[in-house]
Amino acid sequence: MSKDIYDKEAKNWVYMLLIIFLGFLVYANSLNGKFIWDDDALIKDNVNIRSLHNMENFFVNDSTNIAKPIFYRPFQMITYAADYSVWKLNFRGYHLTSILLHILTALLLYWLVSILCKDAFIALLASMFFVVHPVHTEAVAYISGRSDSLAGIFMLLSFIFYIKRVYAGKISFYILMILSYIGALLSRETTLILPLLLLAYHCVFKEKIRLKDFFTFLIVSFIYIALIIFILPPVNSYTTFFQRLPGFFVAVASYIRLLILPFWLHMGYGIKLFNLTDPKAIAGIIALVFLLFYVLKNKNRKRIIVFSILWFLIALLPVSNLYPVNAYMSEHWLYIPSVGFFMILSGSLSSVYRIKRFHAAGMALIIGLLVFYSYLTIKQNKYWRTPVDFYNKTIKYAPDDWRLYVNLGNAYINIGKNEKAVASYKKALAVNPNASPVYISLGIVYNNAGRKKEAIAMFRKALKINPEYATAYFCLSKACFYEKQYSLAIKYCDKAIELGFTIPVKFLENLREYKNYKGLGLK
Numbered sequence: 001m002s003k004d005i006y007d008k009e010a011k012n013w014v015y016m017l018l019i020i021f022l023g024f025l026v027y028a029n030s031l032n033g034k035f036i037w038d039d040d041a042l043i044k045d046n047v048n049i050r051s052l053h054n055m056e057n058f059f060v061n062d063s064t065n066i067a068k069p070i071f072y073r074p075f076q077m078i079t080y081a082a083d084y085s086v087w088k089l090n091f092r093g094y095h096l097t098s099i100l101l102h103i104l105t106a107l108l109l110y111w112l113v114s115i116l117c118k119d120a121f122i123a124l125l126a127s128m129f130f131v132v133h134p135v136h137t138e139a140v141a142y143i144s145g146r147s148d149s150l151a152g153i154f155m156l157l158s159f160i161f162y163i164k165r166v167y168a169g170k171i172s173f174y175i176l177m178i179l180s181y182i183g184a185l186l187s188r189e190t191t192l193i194l195p196l197l198l199l200a201y202h203c204v205f206k207e208k209i210r211l212k213d214f215f216t217f218l219i220v221s222f223i224y225i226a227l228i229i230f231i232l233p234p235v236n237s238y239t240t241f242f243q244r245l246p247g248f249f250v251a252v253a254s255y256i257r258l259l260i261l262p263f264w265l266h267m268g269y270g271i272k273l274f275n276l277t278d279p280k281a282i283a284g285i286i287a288l289v290f291l292l293f294y295v296l297k298n299k300n301r302k303r304i305i306v307f308s309i310l311w312f313l314i315a316l317l318p319v320s321n322l323y324p325v326n327a328y329m330s331e332h333w334l335y336i337p338s339v340g341f342f343m344i345l346s347g348s349l350s351s352v353y354r355i356k357r358f359h360a361a362g363m364a365l366i367i368g369l370l371v372f373y374s375y376l377t378i379k380q381n382k383y384w385r386t387p388v389d390f391y392n393k394t395i396k397y398a399p400d401d402w403r404l405y406v407n408l409g410n411a412y413i414n415i416g417k418n419e420k421a422v423a424s425y426k427k428a429l430a431v432n433p434n435a436s437p438v439y440i441s442l443g444i445v446y447n448n449a450g451r452k453k454e455a456i457a458m459f460r461k462a463l464k465i466n467p468e469y470a471t472a473y474f475c476l477s478k479a480c481f482y483e484k485q486y487s488l489a490i491k492y493c494d495k496a497i498e499l500g501f502t503i504p505v506k507f508l509e510n511l512r513e514y515k516n517y518k519g520l521g522l523k
Contacts, residue, residue: 008120015124016107023103023131026374030141030381031095036390037267037407038144042080044089049081059186070326072231075187076147094143101149102140106131108156113343115163117304125346125366130338134262134376138332141384142267148335151188154180155336162198166207178216185224190318190336192221200310204303237324239273246274247328248320249284255316255334256287259341262373265380267390268398269327288313305344312340387411402432409441418445436465440472447479455479470499478507 035044048054058074058081079097087093106127113123130136139148158180165173184191195217202209258265274281291309298306315337321328349369353362383393391408398404405428412421422445428438443458456479462472477492490511497503 011120015120015127016110018124019106019110019127019131020103022128022370022374023099023106026132026377027095027099027102027140027381029378030099030137030384031092033091033095033141033143033381033384034386035089035091036142036144036384036387039091039142042077042144043084043094046080049077049084052081052085055081070232070235071147071189072228073147073150073187073189075150075183079146079150091143095141098140098143098146098149101146101153102136103131105149105152105156108153108160109339109342112156112160113346115160116307117343117347119350122343122346122350125349126339126342128370129342129345129373132370132374132377133259133338133342134265134373134380135258135331135334135338137265137377137380137384138267138330139335141381142332145332147188148332151184151191152336154184154187155191155194158184158194159197159201162213163201165213166210174213174216177213178220181217181220185220189228190315190333192224193314193318195221196314196317197311200307200314204299204307204310235324239324241322243273244321244324244328246276246278246281247272248322249276249281249288250274250278251284251320251329252287252316253280253284254329255337258331258334259338262376264397265331265383266394266397267331268394268396268401268404269329270398270401271326272328274328304347308340308343308347310340311343312337315340388415400431402428402435402438405431406435406438406441413445418449421445434465436462436469436472439465440469440475443475443479447475447482452479452483456483468499470496470501473499474501474503481507481510 043049048057055078058077079101080094083094083097109130110123110127113126114120117123136148139145158177161173161177161180164170165177181191181194184194195214198214198217199209201207276282276285291313295306295309316333319325319330319333349362349366352358353366355362382389384390388408388411391404391411395401395404395408405424409421409424409428412418412424422442425438425442425445428435429442432438439458439462443455443462446452446458447455456476459472459476459479462469463476466472473492473496477489477496480486480492481489493503493507493511
């Protein structure tokens with residue numbers, strides 16, 4: 001091995017170790033974060049992940065434990081099952097896995113940028129900024145955000161092997177790029193955008209396209225789309241494309257701001273509609289026009305920057321809400337699009353650093369940005385530490401989201417603060433008086449506190465709003481039983497069973513003791 005090759009490999013190892021060190025440094029304090037929001041349904045209360053023998057079911061059945069799943073991500077569920085086999089319900093183990101996946105994504109980004117730029121220093125900067133940037137805390141510190149890292153890993157691998165296939169033509173690269181793409185699709189549906197990114201690569205770098213290879217990507221994509229249509233229910237949207245369009249422009253402006261100045265990070269964006277006259281929408285339109293103008297003007301010159309801009313814009317399309325999704329924007333949706341931003345940032349800083357008279361200033365700027373982003377990430381990890389902190393902070397950004405008050409109330413219940421839970425449930429009802437599940441939650445708190453009549457009143461209100469609410473009938477049955485209103489308890493129990501509610505065996509046995517009950521549950 002020649003000295004130059006040896007030095008190059010040694011430098012690569014040093015760079016990769018630096019990326020790994022930074023990843024652990026900024027996310028170490030996220031290890032103490034409790035299960036939050038969807039973590040309860042996906043992990044804590046999900047019996048489907050408690051055996052690796054269920055692995056094959058993740059591909060054919062929904063195992064998310066969510067009532068109306070809108071995603072198909074079997075690889076994400078497999079990682080939870082693997083975590084459970086080692087950590088059980090120790091949240092620290094799940095966080096460790098998420099950190100490792102994020103670091104692996106950063107290492108693959110280093111590999112990809114090294115190939116595209118043929119410059120290890122630019123690749124190092126891009127990967128370091130990627131691994132420490134606080135906008136990614138939602139994908140890393142929040143365990144349920146893991147699908148972003150998984151998608152990033154497989155998508156980058158597929159892109160890398162595709163480029164190697166373009167240059168080398170080896171069948172092994174062809175197999176690996178397709179398997180990686182399948183892995184990306186089974187991790188997150190937004191990776192369907194990969195064929196467009198590959199087209200952008202060919203257009204910008206003027207590489208000849210292998211039609212067979214590209215058509216394989218399209219065939220896999222169509223098979224996946226057909227599978228999704230078969231497995232998942234159709235998306236119901238109560239808004240039109242033109243109603244959602246201004247929100248896309250707002251999101252573009254907000255995303256650019258978050259990447260440059262990542263302050264006020266939160267998870268409370270939700271579904272909102274905007275007007276084209278909104279200042280943020282106007283800013284987004286201006287930003288888009290500028291970026292597209294730059295691409296057209298420099299398509300044959302500054303190819304890395306042009307490709308980075310196209311990467312950013314194309315990768316945003318699946319989460320643009322032009323096709324309806326569950327929010328107009330979300331910070332973790334920047335996980336893959338942000339790669340374009342970091343390539344531009346790193347290339348610019350590298351150019352400054354390499355000018356002899358600006359060498360010291362360039363290095364100071366690089367270190368300053370890394371310290372700035374790292375500090376904000378370490379601070380933002382605290383947002384995900386406990387459910388009570390998380391919901392209280394998120395409510396500040398989304399005070400009209402009644403679900404947040406309900407979840408905050410549930411969090412208070414879990415730590416024994418029932419009075420605060422009641423206050424939170426009442427705030428939820430103030431926002432949405434027709435939220436029948438809130439009356440159930442209130443009724444359960446009242447029932448546990450011995451306030452049986454108030455509990456029954458809450459359950460009846462829930463049924464008044466939703467006469468087919470099976471859970472309300474069961475709760476009402478229990479409350480009536482312990483109030484010795486046995487005939488009503490039997491009546492409501494039968495109705496709950498009729499509506500598909502699974503009655504606990506112990507409660508049915510209690511009913512059996514009353515006059516040889518022969519209701520639906522005991523036939």
